[in-house]
Amino acid sequence: MVFKLAFRSLIPLLACAVPLMANGEIYTWKDANGRTHFADQAPVGTDAKPVRGNIVPADTDQARNTPAPGSSASAPKDAKASGPKSWEEQDRDFKQRRAEQSEAETKAKKDKEAKAEKDKYCSSLRSNLAMLERGGRFSKPDTNGERNYLSEGQVKSEADDIRNRIAKDCK
Structure with a gap:
């Protein structure tokens, strides 16, 4: 019982001592x-x-946005340009990437359809x-819808024509 009471009374003292420990000094010196x-x-x-005085680490936003003494008024603009993007810029970039991706997908789909059509055409020619x-x-x-039988010369001419189309279109 006495131990619990002593422990409970130490908790507020420890809570007050923690900030004091964090408030240590920082020393600087030059070596050889x-x-x-x-x-x-x-x-x-x-x-x-x-x-x-207050020491701000170099990698914080406060250090990035704080102009150096004697610098011109353009320093905050430069810091803003190299800093993180605003949500409007991020949204614009996202929409641009999405449009480019959609455009690329549409182009790929058209290319795939054109290739399938060409493969079908070439397969028909080979057949x-x-x-x-x-x-x-x-x-x-013929023009009247009647059958016109081909001679041997006409068959060879048709075959040569098909070979030329295969060589030209089906590479």
């Missing part, structure tokens, strides 16, 4: 090579000086050529 160092403890045998090379009697309808 002239490089500046920072640490939370002063090294032994050096002329370390405590740093005064007709194989049929002509097998031989037999072939006919074509």
Whole structure:
């Protein structure tokens, strides 16, 4: 019982001590090579000086948006340009990427359909050529719709024409 009471009374004291521990000093010094160092403890045998004022790490937004002393008024604009994009810019970029993607998908679909059509056309040409090379009697309808039987010369001419179309269109 006494232990619980003592422990409960220590909790507020520990809570008050935590901020004091976080409020430590930072020391700066130069080494033999002239490089500046920072640490939370002063090294032994050096002329370390405590740093005064607010220290902002270089990678925070506050450090990025704070103009250097003596800089011109254009510095915040430069920081804004290199900083994160606004939601309007992000939305515009997203819509642009989506439009480009849609355009690419449409083009790919058209290319695929054109390739399928060409494959079908070439397959039909090859089939007709194989049929002509097998031989037999072939006919074509004339303007009146009647059958006109082809002579051997006409069959060879048709086969040559189909070979030329295959060579030209079906590479």
